[in-house]
Amino acid sequence: MTLPRNQTEHHDMRVVRPYSPLLCHQAHDRYNMGSLFRSEEMALAQLFIQPEAAYFVVSELGETGCVQFRDLNEETNVFQRQFVSEVRRCEEMEKKLRYIEQEVKRDDVFVPDMRELPMAPNPRQIIDLEAHLEKTEADIRELSENTATLKSDLNELVQMKHVLEKAQNFFNQREEVTHDPNWSPDDVEGDTPLGYVAGVINQEKFYPFEKILWRIGRGNIFVKYDEINEALDDPKTGTRNKKVAFMAFFQGSNLQSRVKKICAGFHVSLCECPHSASSRRERLISIATDVADIETVLNQTMDHRRRLLHTVAKELANWTVMVCKMKAIYHTLNLLSVDVSKKFLIGEAWVPTADMHLVENALTQGSISCGSTVPSFLNIIETKETPPTFNRTNKFTQGFQNLISSYAFASYRELNPALYTIVTFPFLFAVMFGDLGHGAIMFLSGLSLVLLEKKLERRKDMGEIFNIFFAGRYIILLMGLFSMYTGFIYNDIFSKSMNIFGTKWKVMYDTLPENSSDSYYQFVPRINFEGDPYWAGVDPAWQSAENKIIFLNSFKMKLSIIIGVVHMVFGIVLSTVNFIHLKKYSALLLDFLPKILFFFLMFVYLVVMVFMKYTMYSGLYDGANDTDTSPGVDTVHGSSCAPSVLIYFIDMMLFKQPDATDPCEKYMYPSQEIIQKMFIFVALICIPFLLLGTPLYEMQKRKRSHRAQGVNHVENGYRNGQVNQAMEMDSRESMKQALTPTSTAEEGHEEEEEPMSEIFVHSAIHTIEYTLSTVSHTASYLRLWALSLAHAQLSEVLWTMVFRKGLTMSGYVGVAAVFIIFAVWAFFTVAILVLMEGLSAFLHTLRLHWVEFMTKFYEGAGYDFRPFSFKTVLEPED
Known part of the structure; x- marks a missing residue:
C-alpha cells in the first residue's frame, strides 16, 4: 500500500513494506528454538486503525502485551491531545473510587479478591459505569454526612x-x-x-x-x-x-x-x-x-450504609481494574496521530516478529468488536533506528535476567549472558559458600518459596525486603543446591566432616606424644598416606589435622585461579558469537585472535603449570631430604623439589632464571626457558596487533568505499543524462519511473562516518583496558579462595565457641544447656553464616559476572522493551 504524502515525508530514510503472515510464523518458530540465547527480532510496525475501532484495538493489544507504542505527538501539549477529555473522565472516576475505597476501609468491610481480571469496558459501558459510580459516591457521601x-x-x-x-x-x-x-x-x-x-x-x-x-x-x-x-x-x-x-x-x-x-x-x-x-x-x-x-x-442509617458498602465491596476491585485499563487505553490513544483525511489513526510501535500474528489478530478483533466493515491493517517500516531489546523469560529465568539487566540492557540481538548465568552464578557462589549444612538451609528456604509462590503472589503486604527474596526464589534454590554439592566436595557440614567412604590416612602411634597437648596431628603424605585417595572430595581426616589450613589454603587458592581462567576464557570465546552474528568477520582476526592468544600464553599457561605441578611432583617422598635411595624412588620430583608456580610466573615475566638446589632442577620440563620467552614475545606482539589492527582495517575499508562512491557518481551522471533525454522524448509517466531509483537512493543515504581519530582513541582505550584487566581480573577470582576459607573458619569458630561448650556439660544442667546453646548456635548460624555470609558471597559473585566475565563479550548499550500491557499497568512498581 502507498502511504499518504505527509506520512512518506515523516518517515524519511525508511522503506515501508506490507506485513506478511508467513514471515511471522517463521519468526515464531525461531523463537521456539530458544530466544534466551539472544534478544528477539523486532520490527517497527505502522498501524492504520479505524477511529471507531481504535479503542477496541488498543484494548486487545493491552491484553496481549506485545507492542511498544511510540509517541507521534511529541510536539503537542498534553492538554491539547485528542483524547484528553476521556483521560480526565477516567481521573474523575478514579477519585470516586478512591473515596469509595477509603470509606470501605474505614468500616473494615471485607473486599474479596478477584478470581480473574475483567476486560476493559466498551465505550457504551463507560457511560453506565460513570453514572453508577457517581450515584454510588453520592449515596455514600449523603449517608456519611447524615451519620x-x-x-x-x-x-x-x-x-x-x-x-x-x-x-x-x-x-x-x-x-x-x-x-x-x-x-x-x-x-x-x-x-x-x-x-x-x-x-x-x-x-x-x-x-x-x-x-x-x-x-x-x-x-x-x-x-x-x-x-x-x-x-x-x-x-x-x-x-x-x-x-x-x-x-x-x-x-x-x-x-x-x-x-x-x-x-x-x-x-x-x-x-x-x-x-x-x-x-x-x-x-x-x-x-x-x-x-x-x-x-x-x-x-x-449505619445499617443502610453498611449494606451499601458490602454491596460496593464486591465490585470495587473490578471497577478499579476497569477504570485503570480505560485510562491506560486513552493515554495510549493520545500517542497516535490522525491521518490527513481523518479516516485513520496512525501509530508506530515496536513489535517482536514472533508476535506479529497477535497484532494482526488484535486489529481484526477490534474491527469485529465495533462492527466496522473497513479493516485495520499494518505495514512494516524498515528503519536504521536501533530497536529495543526484548528477552522473553518465564518465572524461572526472570530472576537471572534481572541480574543482567541491573548492570545494563543488552544491545539489540546481542548475546544474552543470562543463559550462562543460570549455571555459572550459583556455581561460583557455591565455591565461596561451600557447606552442606548451610546449603541445605538455603535450598529449603528457596524450595519453600517456590512451593508457596502462588499463595505468596496474592499477598500484597509482604514488605520490600521479602519481595526481593521472593523475586529471586529460583536463584536461592539453585545457590543452595550448588552449595550442597561443593559442601560435599569440601566435606564440610557445619564445620564438621563426614566419613562416608573411609579415610585413607593412618596415624603412626596409638597414644599422644609427650610434647603434644591436643589431639591434632601433622599429616605427611609419605608417612601417613596409605595409597588410594579418598573416593570423592576431601578426606575427612583433614578435619583433625594441624596442617589443615595449609592444605586447604593451597588447594582453594589454585582452584580459584583455575576456575577464574576457565570462566574468562569462556567469556572471550563467547565474543565470537556476536562477531559472527553481526558479520564482523574481520574482528575474529583483529580482536578475538590477539585477545585469546595473549590470554592463553599468559594465564592459561599458568593453569597448565599448576596441573603439571600436581602430576609431576608427589608428596609420597621428600625429594632432596629423603634418605631412601632404593631403586624406583625419584628424588628429583619429591615434595621438597616442588616449585612455586607463582614464582615461576613472576620469573617468566621478568626474564629471570629460578633458583634451584641439588638434586632439584631449575625448570619443570626441558626447554621451558625458551618456550616461556617465546610465549612472552608472541604475547607482546598481540598488543600492537590489537591496538592498530581495527583502525588500519577501517582506514582501508573507507578508502575502498570512497573509490566505489566515485565510480557510482560517474554512473549516476550517465544515468541522469539518459533520464533527461527520456524526459524530452517520453511522457510524464516515463519521467516518474526514471526518477524513482534516485529517490530511493536518497532515502538510503548513510549517516556520517565516525572520525578516524576517535577510532584510534577507542582502540587505544580498549587495548589498555584489556591488557591491564587480564592481570587484575585473574587476581580478582582469588576472592573465591578468600571467602571460602573465611566461611569455613567462621563456621568452625562458631561451633567451637558456642555449641561445643554445651556438649561438655553433664547431668540435668547439661541437658538444659544443650537446648539453650543449640538455639543460640542456630540463631547465629542462620543470621551470620547463612544471611550475612550468603549476601556477601552473592555480591562478590555478582561482581565476578559483571566485571570479570561479561566485559569480555557484553556491550550492554541497548534499551529495554517496554510494551503496553495491562499486566504491567496494574502491578505495583517494584
Whole structure:
C-alpha cells in the first residue's frame, strides 16, 4: 500500500513494506528454538486503525502485551491531545473510587479478591459505569454526612446529659448543707448573684484550662468537675476521646466574659444548665427521649450504609481494574496521530516478529468488536533506528535476567549472558559458600518459596525486603543446591566432616606424644598416606589435622585461579558469537585472535603449570631430604623439589632464571626457558596487533568505499543524462519511473562516518583496558579462595565457641544447656553464616559476572522493551 504524502515525508530514510503472515510464523518458530540465547527480532510496525475501532484495538493489544507504542505527538501539549477529555473522565472516576475505597476501609468491610481480571469496558459501558459510580459516591457521601450529623447531635445531647447529671449531683450536695430543696446560685447573699458556666472539655486540655481560669480570676473562680466514663467518638475523625464535665462558678459580669472567652479559646462545648431542680429533671427526661430517637435513626442509617458498602465491596476491585485499563487505553490513544483525511489513526510501535500474528489478530478483533466493515491493517517500516531489546523469560529465568539487566540492557540481538548465568552464578557462589549444612538451609528456604509462590503472589503486604527474596526464589534454590554439592566436595557440614567412604590416612602411634597437648596431628603424605585417595572430595581426616589450613589454603587458592581462567576464557570465546552474528568477520582476526592468544600464553599457561605441578611432583617422598635411595624412588620430583608456580610466573615475566638446589632442577620440563620467552614475545606482539589492527582495517575499508562512491557518481551522471533525454522524448509517466531509483537512493543515504581519530582513541582505550584487566581480573577470582576459607573458619569458630561448650556439660544442667546453646548456635548460624555470609558471597559473585566475565563479550548499550500491557499497568512498581 502507498502511504499518504505527509506520512512518506515523516518517515524519511525508511522503506515501508506490507506485513506478511508467513514471515511471522517463521519468526515464531525461531523463537521456539530458544530466544534466551539472544534478544528477539523486532520490527517497527505502522498501524492504520479505524477511529471507531481504535479503542477496541488498543484494548486487545493491552491484553496481549506485545507492542511498544511510540509517541507521534511529541510536539503537542498534553492538554491539547485528542483524547484528553476521556483521560480526565477516567481521573474523575478514579477519585470516586478512591473515596469509595477509603470509606470501605474505614468500616473494615471485607473486599474479596478477584478470581480473574475483567476486560476493559466498551465505550457504551463507560457511560453506565460513570453514572453508577457517581450515584454510588453520592449515596455514600449523603449517608456519611447524615451519620456524622446524627453522631454530632447525639454527642451534644450525651454531653448535655452528663453535664446536667453532674450539676444535679453538685446541687444535691448543696441542698444537704442548706436543707433547701429549691436552692440555686441566685440565693447567694450579697449584692451580686453567683453566676456559673457548664460545659464539656477534652480530658488532656482540662488541666491547662483550669490553671488559666485560676490565674485570670485570681482565685475567685471556683471549678467543679467530674470525668465522663463514656468515651465519645469524634464524628469527623472517628477517634474516641475522654471528656470532662465541669462547672465554673464566678461572681460578676466581668469574670463571666473572661470565662466565656477562655472557653471559646479551648473549644469548650458549653451547655445550658437550668437553675431550678425541676427544670433540670424535665430537661434530662427530654434529652433521654431525644437520645433514644437519634440512636434509632442512627442505627438504621449505619445499617443502610453498611449494606451499601458490602454491596460496593464486591465490585470495587473490578471497577478499579476497569477504570485503570480505560485510562491506560486513552493515554495510549493520545500517542497516535490522525491521518490527513481523518479516516485513520496512525501509530508506530515496536513489535517482536514472533508476535506479529497477535497484532494482526488484535486489529481484526477490534474491527469485529465495533462492527466496522473497513479493516485495520499494518505495514512494516524498515528503519536504521536501533530497536529495543526484548528477552522473553518465564518465572524461572526472570530472576537471572534481572541480574543482567541491573548492570545494563543488552544491545539489540546481542548475546544474552543470562543463559550462562543460570549455571555459572550459583556455581561460583557455591565455591565461596561451600557447606552442606548451610546449603541445605538455603535450598529449603528457596524450595519453600517456590512451593508457596502462588499463595505468596496474592499477598500484597509482604514488605520490600521479602519481595526481593521472593523475586529471586529460583536463584536461592539453585545457590543452595550448588552449595550442597561443593559442601560435599569440601566435606564440610557445619564445620564438621563426614566419613562416608573411609579415610585413607593412618596415624603412626596409638597414644599422644609427650610434647603434644591436643589431639591434632601433622599429616605427611609419605608417612601417613596409605595409597588410594579418598573416593570423592576431601578426606575427612583433614578435619583433625594441624596442617589443615595449609592444605586447604593451597588447594582453594589454585582452584580459584583455575576456575577464574576457565570462566574468562569462556567469556572471550563467547565474543565470537556476536562477531559472527553481526558479520564482523574481520574482528575474529583483529580482536578475538590477539585477545585469546595473549590470554592463553599468559594465564592459561599458568593453569597448565599448576596441573603439571600436581602430576609431576608427589608428596609420597621428600625429594632432596629423603634418605631412601632404593631403586624406583625419584628424588628429583619429591615434595621438597616442588616449585612455586607463582614464582615461576613472576620469573617468566621478568626474564629471570629460578633458583634451584641439588638434586632439584631449575625448570619443570626441558626447554621451558625458551618456550616461556617465546610465549612472552608472541604475547607482546598481540598488543600492537590489537591496538592498530581495527583502525588500519577501517582506514582501508573507507578508502575502498570512497573509490566505489566515485565510480557510482560517474554512473549516476550517465544515468541522469539518459533520464533527461527520456524526459524530452517520453511522457510524464516515463519521467516518474526514471526518477524513482534516485529517490530511493536518497532515502538510503548513510549517516556520517565516525572520525578516524576517535577510532584510534577507542582502540587505544580498549587495548589498555584489556591488557591491564587480564592481570587484575585473574587476581580478582582469588576472592573465591578468600571467602571460602573465611566461611569455613567462621563456621568452625562458631561451633567451637558456642555449641561445643554445651556438649561438655553433664547431668540435668547439661541437658538444659544443650537446648539453650543449640538455639543460640542456630540463631547465629542462620543470621551470620547463612544471611550475612550468603549476601556477601552473592555480591562478590555478582561482581565476578559483571566485571570479570561479561566485559569480555557484553556491550550492554541497548534499551529495554517496554510494551503496553495491562499486566504491567496494574502491578505495583517494584
